[in-house]
Structures are given as C-alpha cells and as structure tokens.
Amino acid sequence: MPAIVDRPAQRYVAERATLGIPDFPRIADRLPALIGTLTAHGVALAGAPFFRYRVLHPGMRFTVEAGVPIAGDFTPGEPAFLDELPAGKYVLDTYVGAPDGLAAATEAVLAWGAGEGITWDRTDGPDGEEWGGRLEVLRTNPVEVPDPARWVTDLLFRIAG
Incomplete structure (x- = not known):
C-alpha cells in the first residue's frame, strides 16, 4: 500500500540519457562508474542510487538520469553533473522483484x-x-543479491504543491 512521505532536498551526481526500454542498460551501467568516481574522490554517499525520470516521451522513450545521492559538494567531470532532488511530499511504494515488473508496479x-x-x-x-x-x-x-526476484526498489512520485 503506498504511503505519503516528506522528503528533504537531496544533492546528487548523475548522468542523463534519452532512450527506450531496450537501451536502458546504457544508462543503468553508468551507476558503478559514478559510485567509483565519487568514492575515489572521498565524496560521502548519502543514500541508494536511483533513476530519475525527467521526461516521458511518446513512443515508450524517456529521458532518465542515473543518480547517486551525495553529502556535501562535488563538481563532477562531464558527462556527469550535479543536481538536487526537490524537497516535498512524495508517494512511496516498495516493489520487490525483477525490473520487468516495474512498469506494472x-x-x-x-x-x-x-x-x-x-x-x-x-x-x-x-x-x-x-x-x-x-x-x-x-x-x-x-x-550482493544476484536473484532479480529479490531486488527491492522504492518507487517515489512527487506530489504537486
């Protein structure tokens, strides 16, 4: 059952791509490199990595960011960039299962x-x-958990206001 939660603003480092579902690994595969760069520079990670959907285009394409929350400041090299998730009320639901079930969730x-x-x-x-x-x-x-049926993903949707 979804819940409404308050979330503070959160800085993050990300890379962005516009792609379709078959090409999603192209952006997903950037997360390990982003995490590696941040830890190599001594940047404190401030939460779990995420995908931020910026634009849902017609024809099952989307502009999505692969992001990593950080504590403090960091100026990454391109194509990575620094941004901030907005504070506010979000609907939160937790999905357990393989990524192919995320659309239905x-x-x-x-x-x-x-x-x-x-x-x-x-x-x-x-x-x-x-x-x-x-x-x-x-x-x-x-x-750490190779079985996709056991993967846990929080779905968060910001409420207008």
Missing part, C-alpha cells in the same frame, strides 16, 4: 494516486510528460 501506484485525488508534480511539455520528482531507488545491490 508504477501503473498501480499512479492508479492508486488517481483514486486518492493526488495531483502529481508533472506538466505537459513540448517533448512529453515532464516530471519534477519520479524516482526508482535501488535498495538492493545486484552484486
């Missing part, structure tokens, strides 16, 4: 929100749906 949360009368932090932009805070937070390290 996401739809269930969005349907729940519609039933609750929630207005999402999203607008219709020239390239598609622009989201202020739509995240998949990766709570499981696949190296």
